[in-house]
Amino acid sequence: xxxxxxxxxxxxxxxxxxxxxxxxxxxxxxxxxxxxxxxxxxxxxxxxxxxxxxxxxxxxxxxxxxxxxxxxxxxxxxxxxxxxxxxxxxxxxxxxxxxxxxxxxxxxxxxxxxxxxxxxxxxxxxxxxxxxxxxxxxxxxxxxxxxxxxxxxxxxxxxxxxxxxxxxxxxxxxxxxxxxxxxxxxxxxxxxxxxxxxxxxxxxxxxxxxxxxxxxxxxxxxxxxxxxxxxxxxxxxxxxxxxxxxxxxxxxxxxxxxxxxxxxxxxxxxxxxxxxxxxxxxxxxxxxxxxxxxxxxxxxxxxxxxxxxxxxxxxxxxxxxxxxxxxxxxxxxxxxxxxxxxxxxxxxxxxxxxxxxxxxxxxxxxxxxxxxxxxxxxxx
Amino acid sequence: xxxxxxxxxxxxxxxxxxxxxxxxxxxxxxxxxxxxxxxxxxxxxxxxxxxxxxxxxxxxxxxxxxxxxxxxxxxxxxxxxxxxxxxxxxxxxxxxxxxxxxxxxxxxxxxxxxxxxxxxxxxxxxxxxxxxxxxxxxxxxxxxxxxx
Numbered sequence: 001x002x003x004x005x006x007x008x009x010x011x012x013x014x015x016x017x018x019x020x021x022x023x024x025x026x027x028x029x030x031x032x033x034x035x036x037x038x039x040x041x042x043x044x045x046x047x048x049x050x051x052x053x054x055x056x057x058x059x060x061x062x063x064x065x066x067x068x069x070x071x072x073x074x075x076x077x078x079x080x081x082x083x084x085x086x087x088x089x090x091x092x093x094x095x096x097x098x099x100x101x102x103x104x105x106x107x108x109x110x111x112x113x114x115x116x117x118x119x120x121x122x123x124x125x126x127x128x129x130x131x132x133x134x135x136x137x138x139x140x141x142x143x144x145x146x147x148x149x150x151x152x153x154x155x156x157x158x159x160x161x162x163x164x165x166x167x168x169x170x171x172x173x174x175x176x177x178x179x180x181x182x183x184x185x186x187x188x189x190x191x192x193x194x195x196x197x198x199x200x201x202x203x204x205x206x207x208x209x210x211x212x213x214x215x216x217x218x219x220x221x222x223x224x225x226x227x228x229x230x231x232x233x234x235x236x237x238x239x240x241x242x243x244x245x246x247x248x249x250x251x252x253x254x255x256x257x258x259x260x261x262x263x264x265x266x267x268x269x270x271x272x273x274x275x276x277x278x279x280x281x282x283x284x285x286x287x288x289x290x291x292x293x294x295x296x297x298x299x300x301x302x303x304x305x306x307x308x309x310x311x312x313x314x315x316x317x318x319x320x321x322x323x324x325x326x327x328x329x330x331x332x333x334x335x336x337x338x339x340x341x342x343x344x345x346x347x348x349x350x351x352x353x354x355x356x357x358x359x360x361x362x363x364x365x366x367x368x369x370x371x372x373x374x375x376x377x378x379x380x
Numbered sequence: 381x382x383x384x385x386x387x388x389x390x391x392x393x394x395x396x397x398x399x400x401x402x403x404x405x406x407x408x409x410x411x412x413x414x415x416x417x418x419x420x421x422x423x424x425x426x427x428x429x430x431x432x433x434x435x436x437x438x439x440x441x442x443x444x445x446x447x448x449x450x451x452x453x454x455x456x457x458x459x460x461x462x463x464x465x466x467x468x469x470x471x472x473x474x475x476x477x478x479x480x481x482x483x484x485x486x487x488x489x490x491x492x493x494x495x496x497x498x499x500x501x502x503x504x505x506x507x508x509x510x511x512x513x514x515x516x517x518x519x520x521x522x523x524x525x526x527x528x
Contacts, residue, residue: 138452239420239431
């Protein structure tokens, strides 16, 4: 099978940009990735753009602005996994032999669309009864804490950790340390989750240049990181009530990725996971098989998930610290994994990792665990 | 509201098409799907059963009682919802999970696994129209008693 390499990465700082739009942010991230790869942009023979709320032909609005119009451009929407799905589509196109050098971008300008809590799928009956995304995760948190005999303080430590990592990330929306007391004292959004346990409304973009193994060797791309697997699954419709404290969707997607990459959860050195809420991080890493079910918060308490720990989780600061511009998130996770594997993560650098995992998922509708989930495994 | 006014408005449009109906007795109930092949229930109804792929899923009234799987108190929501409110996932007795708001109960009194009943009632939608929707209330007080 054709090997696929990430040869250039770039992103905007995540945050609120009232004077810029998603396409401008997408251009900044794309140009940064092209510069990082140090390639002639005319070499790019295809582009994939992931976003949720940016309307028609968002990708063409970016490529047209940065001098690479005319190439095949594909726009993909897959809720919070949109950026990750763009990367997967780019990788598939390279594996199919259709392209050699592909630009994959995630972009979103959320602050111009929403102010607070996001609703699930439009028109869905759960949204119509008043279910919000924080509400879904708050309910999962309540059940998880009850089932495993854990406390809100133990859960809040996830936010303390991730915001601490973000304080070392110049691309993060929040770059300030917080204490557990501050997390627990922040205003309630959906009990038990407080403001500091919820990912913020963010704008931003992230981009990755992918290249076929043949082309990368030909050009001598020394900093290339291999994309060993890029798996995608959609949530199954439930034919009976299921546990909300475990994620079959995350497990199934991860197993597909592990199989393709020829690795298992014990081989993973660190992971960027979709911590849209504090509880989400526990659900993700346990679904991925990185920690036993019900044990993650205890591991966080022992420091195992810190950058210096046994298995660092969300060294970038995650969605809680770095921010969550929906479509950009999946691409930004890969940006972080590549930087970590190259040893270019500065003060938040993990000690010589060789295998990194990025997990992204999104969407919620009545009777379905989630809409889309991606797991990507990168190897140096 | 009075019982009389509630009854006159129970013929209103469901808040989401196809999710609620009013029976001949004037009482409203949730409508889901039931697979005649394997007995699985769905809310909302689906065209094909996900478990056995039977394509003949039938629209049926769902049980009006169930147990509370989990809940939250929502403090920040979309503009059409006045906060705070209690939201729960309720496992109805025909083995299907439904999300809904809880009424006539204080958050301090909630317990996982407690028994709840469905209450179909009128509501003014975000567009200012009278619609039919539902909430859950503790089973012990679900006898249709009047509340202010």
